[in-house]
Amino acid sequence: MMARVLVALLIGLVFGTGIALSGMINPAKVLNFFDVAGSWDPSLAFVMGGALAVTAIGYRLVLKRPAPLLDARFHLPARRDIDLPLLAGAGLFGIGWGIAGFCPGGSIPALGLGEPAALIFVAAMACGIAATRLIRR
Template structure:
């Protein structure tokens, strides 16, 4: 129960940060990518702030022998850059640039009842399902959910 409540609180804090920063507004996000037009650099500060908080948080957390609510840290073991990573990153960037939503911004936007967020999340879920199906068909191990 403690893990569920802590996940809920973390999700609420994350969603509030996304909402306050304006990342649930596709127009603001698209303006960030519009260097030749109505460029809005404010999201660069949001990303920089998130990077700084994450860097400090990881430094402090990894000094502990284990997480507060688990028996061990679960860190990625793969370090290489491969085609699935490159393709996924490219699709993420293209989708973010076209729709103005990323997964982190689309979920809080659902709470506002935005139809565009609902369409984006439905397409994202369909894409995840399609990628898993393609991996299974190709015989490649599926990444953990």
């Protein structure tokens, strides 16, 4: 159990460091990516492309194993259909990202900056998660 916690912490630190080094904890940088007609900044596309490449290679390598190192089995989604909750969630994610300049992955490391906007975003995200869980019950 302790090994899983330490590995999760290490993975989170690597992810947070990557997000911070790429500048993706800065909402203005993210919002500039969406401002195609103005001060467009394509760097987010390179960050996303790099993440996609690493993920594609990583999944191919890891899923060749019979099981993960620290669990009995892989926990992969079984459903592959596109339904209303998936579309609504993706839409809300995109709208929130476009308005605030934060995505969940970038907002957590941004908390370390002491930026009030990051705290407000994370609090709103937590409320949204809690509300969704209540509605689904």
